[in-house]
Amino acid sequence: MSDQQTRHKADVRKEGDRELRIERVFDAPRDVVFKAFTDPELIAQWWGPRGTETVVDEVDFRTGGDWRFVSRDSDGGETAFRGTFREVVAPERIAWTFEWDGMPGYVSVDINEFEDLGDQTRIRTRSLFHLPEERDGMLDAGMESGMQESYERLDELLAKQA
């Protein structure tokens, strides 16, 4: 168990040439964390880096269902992300595809395992890319800092719910 004062941070590392492995602990039970990933009203409150507003256009939360989020920045600029849920096993595992409107056809997969640690939950994510340059391009585009911010927003949402 981490100290209450500890700020959690996602551990991000490259695995092979086309994959990332990410681990992050959250201070809430697994059911609560899982719900924050699946409830459209909750997703809209934490998804995306600070300064962006996320509109959940679609979340068909089942294996084979589609999702689409529109992200609005402070200048009113909009961009959209979408994908398909490849696998949904509540409250243990969600795998989805991820595609940004700006690069159609560049599809990554996130396989997320929710590990029950009692009062905490560890999410282990495998992010899979088709080519090394897709993975490295995502990192170069600031994916990691965006994710860290988004997860901090999720920490804040979970604290409010506690």
Add this chain to the structure above:
Amino acid sequence: MSDQQTRHKADVRKEGDRELRIERVFDAPRDVVFKAFTDPELIAQWWGPRGTETVVDEVDFRTGGDWRFVSRDSDGGETAFRGTFREVVAPERIAWTFEWDGMPGYVSVDINEFEDLGDQTRIRTRSLFHLPEERDGMLDAGMESGMQESYERLDELLAKQA
């Protein structure tokens, strides 16, 4: 140059744990072969194994455009395939994503290079998968024999056009 009697066959080999490399020669100039991959009326005449009928529902042939084919077997059963053109550089290269309706979210990428051999054309394809089991599952499902039949049908179409 191959003998007129030679029957071409695609060479299919595994590369690493998530990729296939395919090479196939066709007895027609590059412009002609490239057109057979891009013209909906021609695609419908060779795409898919023997005994199936392909209806080209959509071919938005440009970078970022979508495609969707419906395949009908002799019993009238239908299944659909779809994807996005990631890159279109006529007459040299086409890269598309490939997804079968039966397994939504399992997206592979084919990067096809059309090599000009004068009266012949060589297509080199990299097929990229997110996980080893996706590649091996595609092979187990008979992807190679289906592709060989489809390419034989393309040989026949090209011979008719000559």
